[in-house]
Amino acid sequence: MKLLVIEDDRETAAYLIKGLSESGYTVDHSGDGREGLFLATSGSYDAIVLDRMLPGMDGLALLGALRGAQIRTPALILSALGSVDDRVKGLRSGGDDYLVKPFAFSELLARIEALLRRGAQAPTETRLRVADLELDLLTRTVKRGDKVIDLLPREFQLLEYLMRNAGHVVTRTMLLENVWDYHFDPQTNVIDVHVSRLRQKIDKQFERPLLHTVRGAGYCLRAGE
Amino acid sequence: MTIAEKLRLPAARRWPAAGAILRRTHRLVRTHAFRLAGLYFAVFVLSVLGVLFFVYWTSADFVERQTETTLDAEITGLAEQYAQRGLSGLVQIVAARSAGDRGDGMLYLIANRDGRPLAGNISGWPDGTLTASGSLSFQIEVPGRAHEESHPARGKLFAIPDGYRLLVGRDISDAAAFRDRVKTTLVWSGLLALALGLVGGTVMSRNMLRRVEEVNRTAERVIAGNLSDRVPRLGTADEFDQLAANLNSMLDQIERLMAGMREVTDNVAHDLKTPLARLRARLELALLAPADKSAQAEAIRTAIGEADRMLATFNALLSIAEAEAGVRTDFAETLDLAELAGAVAELYEPVAEEKGFAMRVEGVDGVLIRGDRHLLSQALANLLDNALKYGDGEIVVAVSREAGRAVLEVRDRGPGIPEREREAVFDRFVRLEPSRSTPGNGLGLSLVRAVAHRHNATVALADNRPGLKVRLEFPEFPAFAE
Numbered sequence: 001m002k003l004l005v006i007e008d009d010r011e012t013a014a015y016l017i018k019g020l021s022e023s024g025y026t027v028d029h030s031g032d033g034r035e036g037l038f039l040a041t042s043g044s045y046d047a048i049v050l051d052r053m054l055p056g057m058d059g060l061a062l063l064g065a066l067r068g069a070q071i072r073t074p075a076l077i078l079s080a081l082g083s084v085d086d087r088v089k090g091l092r093s094g095g096d097d098y099l100v101k102p103f104a105f106s107e108l109l110a111r112i113e114a115l116l117r118r119g120a121q122a123p124t125e126t127r128l129r130v131a132d133l134e135l136d137l138l139t140r141t142v143k144r145g146d147k148v149i150d151l152l153p154r155e156f157q158l159l160e161y162l163m164r165n166a167g168h169v170v171t172r173t174m175l176l177e178n179v180w181d182y183h184f185d186p187q188t189n190v191i192d193v194h195v196s197r198l199r200q201k202i203d204k205q206f207e208r209p210l211l212h213t214v215r216g217a218g219y220c221l222r223a224g225e
Numbered sequence: 226m227t228i229a230e231k232l233r234l235p236a237a238r239r240w241p242a243a244g245a246i247l248r249r250t251h252r253l254v255r256t257h258a259f260r261l262a263g264l265y266f267a268v269f270v271l272s273v274l275g276v277l278f279f280v281y282w283t284s285a286d287f288v289e290r291q292t293e294t295t296l297d298a299e300i301t302g303l304a305e306q307y308a309q310r311g312l313s314g315l316v317q318i319v320a321a322r323s324a325g326d327r328g329d330g331m332l333y334l335i336a337n338r339d340g341r342p343l344a345g346n347i348s349g350w351p352d353g354t355l356t357a358s359g360s361l362s363f364q365i366e367v368p369g370r371a372h373e374e375s376h377p378a379r380g381k382l383f384a385i386p387d388g389y390r391l392l393v394g395r396d397i398s399d400a401a402a403f404r405d406r407v408k409t410t411l412v413w414s415g416l417l418a419l420a421l422g423l424v425g426g427t428v429m430s431r432n433m434l435r436r437v438e439e440v441n442r443t444a445e446r447v448i449a450g451n452l453s454d455r456v457p458r459l460g461t462a463d464e465f466d467q468l469a470a471n472l473n474s475m476l477d478q479i480e481r482l483m484a485g486m487r488e489v490t491d492n493v494a495h496d497l498k499t500p501l502a503r504l505r506a507r508l509e510l511a512l513l514a515p516a517d518k519s520a521q522a523e524a525i526r527t528a529i530g531e532a533d534r535m536l537a538t539f540n541a542l543l544s545i546a547e548a549e550a551g552v553r554t555d556f557a558e559t560l561d562l563a564e565l566a567g568a569v570a571e572l573y574e575p576v577a578e579e580k581g582f583a584m585r586v587e588g589v590d591g592v593l594i595r596g597d598r599h600l601l602s603q604a605l606a607n608l609l610d611n612a613l614k615y616g617d618g619e620i621v622v623a624v625s626r627e628a629g630r631a632v633l634e635v636r637d638r639g640p641g642i643p644e645r646e647r648e649a650v651f652d653r654f655v656r657l658e659p660s661r662s663t664p665g666n667g668l669g670l671s672l673v674r675a676v677a678h679r680h681n682a683t684v685a686l687a688d689n690r691p692g693l694k695v696r697l698e699f700p701e702f703p704a705f706a707e
């Protein structure tokens with residue numbers, strides 16, 4: 001998997017390149033908006049991580065130019081501007097995700113992975129499956145083995161998101177943004193309580209747990225340990 | 226200093242007092258008020274002159290025409306007499322009319338071919354010039370008090386066959402005197418009007434200037450740093466007073482914002498220093514024991530946790546600042562308050578249940594407001610967070626409509642907040658004594674208030690007997706389908 005990082009701050013860029021390389025990605029870097037746009041249009045990248053404020057060309061303008069050239073590479077915007085308006089502006093100009101600086105590296109990694117999967121996923125899928133857990137999007141039913149599991153609508157959405165990202169870490173913020181569509185951090189551990197409720201229903205009476213907590217990062221739904 | 230040297234100096238230094246006046250005059254001339262007054266003055270002068278000239282012209286013309294009419298009538302009368310009675314009859318009549326001073330200033334003269342008078346009250350045939358209207362303008366000598374005076378006269382000729390001529394004239398010295406009188410009167414009244422206009426215009430522009438000057442002086446003082454200075458008001462409710470009132474309320478707002486800003490900076494400095502110091506100490510300790518790898522890793526993890534909490538505080542401060550940016554009325558979204566409350570309550574419901582709280586949403590659907598869903602959700606989340614932290618047993622989120630206002634209430638059964646502290650808890654970083662041990666940054670209610678202001682809503686704390694009742698009142702958005 002090949003990533004393009006467009007970031008002008010040396011230290012942040014070095015930190016991103018090191019972290020992403022260690023996570024198994026091939027990383028190209030540019031510290032300039034124009035050069036970044038050139039690379040993004042010429043190279044074949046699986047995803048782009050770009051800073052919003054760049055020398056040479058503003059990050060949003062870069063994205064606009066890229067989308068104008070019919071290049072649909074998923075892009076994650078990094079920005080110090082964190083208001084809802086800024087976020088909306090970023091997503092409207094062609095960004096696929098928006099992460100406010102400073103961020104935890106685990107958060108960035110989880111989001112890049114989610115972006116990469118989004119591109120690969122068949123959108124017509126109506127049935128999601130992880131080990132013996134099965135979720136039917138049409139009938140809106142969940143089964144584990146032969147046992148039907150009764151979920152509340154929000155729990156269903158939560159499980160759907162976890163299953164779509166099965167095998168990968170999903171952070172609390174990602175859950176809050178994608179399942180509840182809230183962009184603030186609640187002071188209490190509300191997400192943990194929701195997840196533990198879901199866990200009660202899908203894991204409690206079964207031998208093998210599927211929903212795991214990843215310390216310092218978030219959650220992961222997967223078949224193995 | 227010689228006189229020559231003195232003369233080479235600029236005027237202002239030669240005569241300091243005159244220089245000051247010159248400068249003042251120069252400044253006065255440059256002002257808009259003065260130019261406006263000058264323009265009005267010019268228009269005023271032109272119209273006054275126009276009126277005066279018209280009056281003069283009509284009155285002079287009137288007198289002239291009256292004279293001509295009289296002369297014409299007299300000649301017509303005498304011509305008839307001549308036709309009936311011949312030359313001798315005419316001479317008799319003219320002689321009769323010329324005898325004695327009748328006080329009407331009429332002049333008669335009949336002369337033969339050589340210009341020798343036959344009858345009349347003029348001694349000889351006068352030299353004169355013909356006017357445009359065909360009458361003769363000449364001078365006559367009249368006995369005055371001391372000596373003979375020369376009076377202007379106007380006359381008409383009537384030619385009698387056989388070379389005789391009849392002149393009928395009139396002494397127009399009275400008319401001329403009248404015209405002079407009118408002229409003098411007009412000149413004086415014109416001068417008076419000009420003087421009055423000049424004085425009035427100057428006073429008016431000076432008056433206007435003084436009030437503009439007051440505004441300018443206040444602005445200069447404010448720029449110099451005295452933010453609490455205000456433009457004086459005269460209470461006349463005119464445009465200048467309104468301008469002063471508006472400027473003053475603008476200054477009030479700026480001063481309030483500045484005070485808020487200063488308070489925030491102080492608070493941030495104070496309240497972020499403590500965790501920063503803690504963070505530093507922790508990292509330093511980890512550095513002191515390099516042998517113990519696991520302890521070091523643990524120290525770094527706690528340090529990251531500490532940094533995350535500080536970031537959360539920063540984010541909360543930024544959200545507040547963003548929400549505090551001012552009242553907005555252009556929200557794109559129309560929100561159902563009960564729906565919004567239900568969604569946030571749903572997020573917190575499991576936490577409430579875990580803590581053994583009963584949480585419920587009461588209220589009617591269709592209470593609509595215009596607003597920002599994210600900000601409002603965050604504000605409500607903060608309220609629920611507080612209720613879960615400090616409340617006990619039961620939390621009610623109630624949505625209602627009261628007197629055209631959309632009302633959102635969060636009620637808990639905790640210890641509540643003493644009345645005297647209900648205002649203070651909205652300030653940043655304020656945490657009441659009993660709650661200092663629980664986690665939190667003291668920014669929750671500040672955000673609630675900022676969001677409320679943003680939505681032109683009011684927020685108030687009240688006693689829930691027992692417990693706390695937080696009440697938000699929004700302007701209701703009128704629904705169409707009701």
